[in-house]
Amino acid sequence: MSEIKTIGVLTSGGDAPGMNAAVRAVVRAGIYYGFKVKGIMHGYNGLIQDNVIDMDLRSVSNIIQRGGTMLFTARCKEFTTEEGQQKAYETCVKHGIDALVVIGGDGSFKGCQAIAKKGIKCIGIPGTIDNDISCSDYTIGFDTALNTSLQMIDRLRDTARSHERCSVVEVMGRHAGYIALNTAIANGAMAVIIPEREFDIQKDVIEKIIESQKIGKKNFLVVVAEGIGDAAGMAKIIQYATGIETRATILGHVQRGGSPTSRDRLIASLMGCKAVELLKDGEYNRVVALKEYKIVSYDIEEALAMKKTIDPYFLHVADIVSI
Ligand code: ADP
Ligand code: F6P
Secondary structure, three states: OOOOOEEEEEEOOOOOOOHHHHHHHHHHHHHHOOOEEEEEOOOHHHHHOOOEEEEOHHHHOOOOOOOOOOOOOOOOHHHHOHHHHHHHHHHHHHHOOOEEEEEEOHHHHHHHHHHHOOOOEEEEEEEOOOOOOOOOOOOEOHHHHHHHHHHHHHHHHHHHHHHOOEEEEEEOOOOOOHHHHHHHHHHOOOEEEOOOOOOOHHHHHHHHHHHHHHOOOOOEEEEEEOOOOOHHHHHHHHHHHHOOOEEEEEOHHHHHOOOOOHHHHHHHHHHHHHHHHHHHOOOOOEEEEEEOOEEEEEEHHHHHHOOOOOOHHHHHHHHHOOO
8 A cells, every 4th residue: 555645746847748748647657557647837936825736637638739728837946955956845735735847847856855854755757858868868848849840840941042141040948958969860960069079060060061062062961959058140240251142040949839749649658657656656756768769767856966978870871860
């Protein structure tokens, strides 16, 4: 018999398509296994401000296909303080919440660690478009964000081709280049600039454009990760050095919205169920992960200490097929 009676679920940090599917899976699996489930609104803010709702099977009807998160999300400074964490703990006690499932990124998992120290059992589910959670090959939202970027950049390619221009596109990823690198390969970009690899605009972009112009190439696509930034400045430098008319576009938050792809709905459903099953089996303070196509879990501490690196083969492919 599980010592847990009531599970709280919240979404935290940047929203990601598929978070709703994960909430739905947590609620449905929780009820299936005999737990009460409560939804906490606006991330950790909901725990500090006592904004908690009862969830039943029907509270999560018709959300699997929706972007965003029905529980809302937030970044909550107060929760990083001892006073904030104490208030959050007291809200859990008031509602009988013994365990929390937190859908978010690394920062949100640090929040789990903090409240776990007070005795609330926690499970983290990786939800961020950035795909930058070290313990997991995949994070909920990444595939939808990639497909959105893909479609937007296809449109930019049409206009760059018609005008024989260079298009510099900034995609999301404050600290990580996964969206940029994957999009660059899938969109056929001639150069990709990410925080994980040193770059030299002269050698990696300008000289490449000049060489390709000599063999008849007339339009160019450069993808830059948000972590590097300054797409507009880069466009000016490229235009000045190569003579090709260049435009910059920042895709921004458009990548965070939209109906989740089948991959995001599927992985979110599997991860949500797994989170509840871990709690049922008495395993807690863990992060659910996808590893080699299997849903597994890691101790939170271990998960946060892991390092994720860009697969050099992806960079190799991006470089050789981009001529
Ligand atoms: P993500 O979860 O996407 O990485 P953030 O880094 O913004 O997003 O973190 C989300 C929230 O998690 C923060 O607003 C804060 O409430 C909580 N959090 C982040 N770091 C800590 C920490 N060291 N201790 C406690 N809570 C934290
Ligand atoms: O972590 C997801 C992400 O979209 C990053 O790619 C981006 O840098 C950041 O969130 C933007 O955050 P905000 O929603 O605060 O603008």
